[in-house]
Amino acid sequence: MTKVALITGASSGFGLLTSVTLARRGWRVLATMRDLNRRGKLEESARVAGVLDRIEFLSLDVTNAEQIAELAATIAARPDPLDAVVNNAGFAMAGFAEDITDAELRQQFETNFFGVAAVTRAFLPQLRRQGAGHVVIISSITGRMGFPGVGSYVASKFALEGWAESLRLEMKPLGIQVVLVEPGSFETDIWSRNAILSAQTQDANSPNAARIARLLSSRESGKLKANPQVVADGIAAILDDPRPRLRYVFGWDAHLGLALKRLLPSRLLEWLLIKVSGIGA
Ligand SMILES: NC(=O)c1ccc[n+]([C@@H]2O[C@H](COP(=O)([O-])OP(=O)(O)OC[C@H]3O[C@@H](n4cnc5c(N)ncnc54)[C@H](OP(=O)(O)O)[C@@H]3O)[C@@H](O)[C@H]2O)c1
Numbered sequence: 001m002t003k004v005a006l007i008t009g010a011s012s013g014f015g016l017l018t019s020v021t022l023a024r025r026g027w028r029v030l031a032t033m034r035d036l037n038r039r040g041k042l043e044e045s046a047r048v049a050g051v052l053d054r055i056e057f058l059s060l061d062v063t064n065a066e067q068i069a070e071l072a073a074t075i076a077a078r079p080d081p082l083d084a085v086v087n088n089a090g091f092a093m094a095g096f097a098e099d100i101t102d103a104e105l106r107q108q109f110e111t112n113f114f115g116v117a118a119v120t121r122a123f124l125p126q127l128r129r130q131g132a133g134h135v136v137i138i139s140s141i142t143g144r145m146g147f148p149g150v151g152s153y154v155a156s157k158f159a160l161e162g163w164a165e166s167l168r169l170e171m172k173p174l175g176i177q178v179v180l181v182e183p184g185s186f187e188t189d190i191w192s193r194n195a196i197l198s199a200q201t202q203d204a205n206s207p208n209a210a211r212i213a214r215l216l217s218s219r220e221s222g223k224l225k226a227n228p229q230v231v232a233d234g235i236a237a238i239l240d241d242p243r244p245r246l247r248y249v250f251g252w253d254a255h256l257g258l259a260l261k262r263l264l265p266s267r268l269l270e271w272l273l274i275k276v277s278g279i280g281a
Pocket of ligand 1: 038063111
């Protein structure tokens with residue numbers, strides 16, 4: 001029987017590539033996106049790969065509770081099972097913690113944390129009835145260690161990690177597999193089109209203006225542009241595994257970061273992160 005996966009944020013990056021990758025492997029993909037007018041890139045990639053007929057485009061903003069409930073009801077009413085939910089939609093808010101307002105912090109959590117929780121919760125009843133299914137949550141290396149200038153994003157991913165780790169224990173006895181995917185830096189739209197720089201951080205009078213400028217320029221010069229297809233292939237392999245692990249790390253920089261965190265004394269690690277990011281006073 002054809003397997004069915006629902007993916008959030010499928011208009012670009014990992015979501016787009018995972019949609020095409022799964023479709024190539026014979027899955028039927030419910031590719032959801034907050035703006036269906038942005039489906040062109042996925043449509044074209046799917047057409048080129050010869051899998052357009054296996055992809056259904058559906059509207060879903062993960063911060064819209066009504067839309068989530070409607071979509072879950074629509075999918076549940078269909079005769080096909082739902083084999084996987086891939087919580088991929090997310091964005092990054094950049095700026096020093098001192099400059100980020102409550103509203104901006106909440107905005108970050110609305111998508112990256114509450115959006116994932118709401119979408120997952122909406123589809124769990126169906127997975128529970130089936131007694132099977134995978135819930136994949138795209139976290140990040142920033143869900144395992146802090147980095148300067150992206151504290152809001154880091155916090156949202158740390159929150160996801162704790163939530164997913166607990167959810168996994170609750171769902172395992174029901175046959176539902178909960179998995180965290182933790183990529184390092186990959187070439188997607190996350191730090192270009194979709195990055196949001198907090199308002200005060202853009203203010204030249206911010207006490208952190210010079211430091212954030214150095215941080216952004218060190219990011220620019222040290223950009224690690226890994227191929228995001230690696231993550232899409234990894235997600236497809238996780239979905240094929242009936243007993244996946246809790247965590248999967250992707251990218252050499254993510255593996256290196258975690259190794260340094262494990263091996264270096266914390267003072268040395270902190271010195272290194274401050275030095276590399278150029279934010280020394
Ligand atoms: N790329 C990396 O280096 C990296 C590393 C670690 C983790 N991640 C994580 O990977 C996931 C995917 O990001 P990406 O790197 O593929 O970046 P991306 O190319 O910017 O894709 C993000 C996707 O999320 C969608 N999105 C944002 N807010 C949404 C909302 N409220 N409702 C529905 N969709 C929404 C975007 O839709 P629009 O097209 O409408 O903007 C876009 O399709 C994110 O969770 C991100 O945190 C990325």
